[in-house]
Amino acid sequence: xxxxxSTTKLLISCAGMLLMLFLWHIAxxxxxxxxxxxxxxxxxxxxxxxxxxRFWSHLWASFQRIVAGIALGGFAGFALGIVAGLVGxxxxxxxxxxxxLMSIPAVVVVVIAMLWFGMGSAMVVFIxxxxxxxxxxxxxxxxxxxxxxxxxxxxxxxxxxRDLTIRHIYVPAxxxxxxSSLIVATGIGVRIVILAEVMGASEGIGxxxxxxxxxxxxxxxxxxxxxxxxxxGLIEYAVLKPIEHxxxxxxx
Amino acid sequence: xxxxxxxxxVSVSFGNLDVxxxxxxxxxxxxxxxxxxxxxxxxTTIIRMAAGLQEPTSGxxxxxxxxxxxxxxxxxxxPWKTTLDNVVIPLLALGVGRADAVDxxxxxxxxxxxxxxxxxYPSRLSGGMVQRVSLARAFAVEPDVLFLDEPFGALDLRIKxxxxxxxxxxxxxxxxxxxxxxxxxxxxxxxATRILxxxxxxxxxxxxxxxxxxxxxxxxxxxxxxKGQGRGAV
Numbered sequence: 158x159x160x161x162x163s164t165t166k167l168l169i170s171c172a173g174m175l176l177m178l179f180l181w182h183i184a185x186x187x188x189x190x191x192x193x194x195x196x197x198x199x200x201x202x203x204x205x206x207x208x209x210x211r212f213w214s215h216l217w218a219s220f221q222r223i224v225a226g227i228a229l230g231g232f233a234g235f236a237l238g239i240v241a242g243l244v245g246x247x248x249x250x251x252x253x254x255x256x257x258l259m260s261i262p263a264v265v266v267v268v269i270a271m272l273w274f275g276m277g278s279a280m281v282v283f284i285x286x287x288x289x290x291x292x293x294x295x296x297x298x299x300x301x302x303x304x305x306x307x308x309x310x311x312x313x314x315x316x317x318x319r320d321l322t323i324r325h326i327y328v329p330a331x332x333x334x335x336x337s338s339l340i341v342a343t344g345i346g347v348r349i350v351i352l353a354e355v356m357g358a359s360e361g362i363g364x365x366x367x368x369x370x371x372x373x374x375x376x377x378x379x380x381x382x383x384x385x386x387x388x389x390g391l392i393e394y395a396v397l398k399p400i401e402h403x404x405x406x407x408x409x
Numbered sequence: 410x411x412x413x414x415x416x417x418x419v420s421v422s423f424g425n426l427d428v429x430x431x432x433x434x435x436x437x438x439x440x441x442x443x444x445x446x447x448x449x450x451x452x453t454t455i456i457r458m459a460a461g462l463q464e465p466t467s468g469x470x471x472x473x474x475x476x477x478x479x480x481x482x483x484x485x486x487x488p489w490k491t492t493l494d495n496v497v498i499p500l501l502a503l504g505v506g507r508a509d510a511v512d513x514x515x516x517x518x519x520x521x522x523x524x525x526x527x528x529x530y531p532s533r534l535s536g537g538m539v540q541r542v543s544l545a546r547a548f549a550v551e552p553d554v555l556f557l558d559e560p561f562g563a564l565d566l567r568i569k570x571x572x573x574x575x576x577x578x579x580x581x582x583x584x585x586x587x588x589x590x591x592x593x594x595x596x597x598x599x600x601a602t603r604i605l606x607x608x609x610x611x612x613x614x615x616x617x618x619x620x621x622x623x624x625x626x627x628x629x630x631x632x633x634x635x636k637g638q639g640r641g642a643v
Contacts, residue, residue, distance in 0.1 A: 315499035329489040409532035
């Protein structure tokens with residue numbers, strides 16, 4: 158297959174986005190405004206909301222929770238993954254917990270966490286970190302499994318002490334996996350934060366969403382959805398992709 | 410002279426398959442020992458036992474060397490580290506300070522003709538260049554013994570000549586005990602001061618070293634090994 162240049166890729170993606178907006182617009186012409194706001198109404202709502210102080214405080218509250226949740230969950234998953242990669246039995250001990258966390262519906266965790274932490278940021282960040290950690294964890298362990306045995310043998314020949322082996326072999330080998338798992342985790346993390354906020358927070362995007370729903374301000378509801386998507390995009394393209402690119406710069 | 414490596418009646422078998430059958434030999438300091446054998450004759454197993462990567466099924470391998478350089482068939486460099494770091498890190502592992510390690514690594518990379526490529530990642534170098542990084546790494550640790558397992562087998566003939574010249578020059582500059590294995594008669598004969606041959610019955614015998622063209626001719630006659638790369642001629 159011919160390699161597509163990054164500019165071409167970007168143009169094609171823009172075309173995809175325009176197509177999506179167009180279909181949305183067509184749908185909004187046929188569906189009542191109480192159910193589906195048009196792209197134009199949504200855009201106007203974003204602009205109007207952005208002029209209010211409440212918008213920015215909700216946005217900031219959620220943004221902090223998202224970043225804290227991803228950072229904590231990512232760090233926990235990565236650290237546990239490294240330990241499980243180095244010490245075989247830890248992996249088997251953690252396996253049931255991983256399975257539990259990846260199977261349990263987020264709503265259930267929110268309800269339980271509200272009992273434990275009450276409403277607010279601690280609860281939201283806890284849930285996000287808890288549910289994201291297994292994603293990063295399994296990718297770290299998978300990265301470990303793919304570490305080249307021949308390279309480990311080389312390290313043995315040159316008598317690398319454990320710290321050098323971890324720093325120069327294991328961590329770089331799993332870093333690429335971890336970076337791409339963080340990109341997946343970001344999308345899921347935003348969903349979890351919003352869900353938790355809808356149920357148990359008095360500020361944040363989720364809270365604002367539940368207000369717009371009860372007051373039937375449909376364009377505002379869609380405006381918040383657009384904001385959520387923008388946050389995922391911002392974290393992914395402005396932070397994680399550049400980090401991933403830097404980590405993987407050794408590839409041809 | 411006390412040998413730095415002694416094999417005594419060493420055998421290796423995997424299940425019913427005898428890979429190595431009762432071999433004995435000793436390597437003295439500054440010997441350059443070439444082991445010739447057909448593909449599948451157990452060459453890699455022998456060199457891995459010499460390096461302590463594998464233990465014999467029976468018999469003993471005595472190793473009294475302290476430090477090893479090893480050039481594998483494939484370069485085994487760290488793909489996420491630059492050329493320089495690939496040579497520096499094993500030195501750090503030995504406890505050499507960062508500044509000294511960098512100086513030493515640069516000097517060996519220079520000798521291997523890799524000056525100017527210090528900051529390149531291996532993915533941007535040719536196969537021959539990466540194997541030279543591996544060679545620089547092996548020499549830079551100042552080993553007592555250097556193990557070479559068909560190190561230039563994957564390279565084309567012209568590059569192989571250059572590599573052997575580099576190896577010869579490096580050995581002249583810093584004499585070191587070498588144990589290397591190959592299934593290509595010419596390659597074994599090139600730098601060896603002692604030659605061991607794995608016989609068709611799996612035993613090991615030492616043959617006198619001759620001028621390398623004659624040597625290669627003799628080995629090929631004895632074993633019917635094909636010309637040059639010798640692949641598929643078993």
